[in-house]
Amino acid sequence: MKTKNLIFVLAMSMLLFNCSSDSNDDVKEQEMNPDPTTITYDAHIASIINNNCNQCHGSTPTNNAPFSLTTYDAVRGRVDRIIARVNNSTNPMPPSGQISSNLRDMIQKWKDDGLLEN
Ligand code: HEC
Structure with missing residues (x-):
């Protein structure tokens, strides 16, 4: 009886371990595939420029x-100059200091997505 219980507990913890390592894989996959949302001026870029520029x-x-x-x-x-200056760490825009890499990546992705308005 005791051995049976032990085997049951072992089997359950292997299942749990398996689950948690699966979800870790999911997180890694998300990190490697950035947000698939298409970036548009109205939805994303206007507020970044409004808040920082x-x-x-x-x-x-x-x-x-x-x-x-x-x-x-x-x-x-002016998107090319904007991308150049927000990514210029010695002479950035805004002059007070660089915006987060997340916001800079969104501006680059806006260009890659075709500079859509909405
Ligand atoms: C505190 C005021 C201020 C803020 C905030 C500011 N800028 Fe500027 N910007 C300037 C000034 C002054 C210049 C001209 C001098 C220079 O180029 O450094 C300039 C020049 C520029 C230029 C042209 C220069 C070039 O290299 O082609 C771009 C593009 C630009 N800014 C983009 C931005 C963007 C994008 C933001 C926000 C992320 C921003 N700026 C925020 C003051 C500002």
């Missing part, structure tokens, strides 16, 4: 910012 690149630029970044056309038209 428009205090200078507003509809009337301030603080010596050379242009406004408040419309889809303005942001799309």
Whole structure:
């Protein structure tokens, strides 16, 4: 009887171990395949620019910012310079310091996805 119980417990813990290692595999897979959501200006990019850039690149630029970044056309038209400057660690935009790599990756993915408006 005792041996039977022991075997049962062993079998159950192997099942549990198996489950937990399966879910670890799932997490790894998600990390390797980034969020498949298509990035659009309206859904993702406008708020990133609004929160981090428009205090200078507003509809009337301030603080010596050379242009406004408040419309889809303005942001799309300068996307290569935007990507270059947000990723420039010695001379970043915004000048106060780099935005998170997650946000920078979203801008790059927006370009890769075809610079969609919505
Ligand atoms: C505190 C004000 C300020 C903020 C916030 C700011 N900028 Fe700027 N930006 C400037 C100024 C001043 C310049 C011109 C001097 C320079 O290029 O460093 C500039 C220039 C630029 C240029 C053109 C320069 C080039 O290398 O082509 C781009 C593109 C740009 N900013 C994008 C952004 C983006 C994107 C953000 C937000 C992620 C941002 N900026 C946030 C002030 C700002």
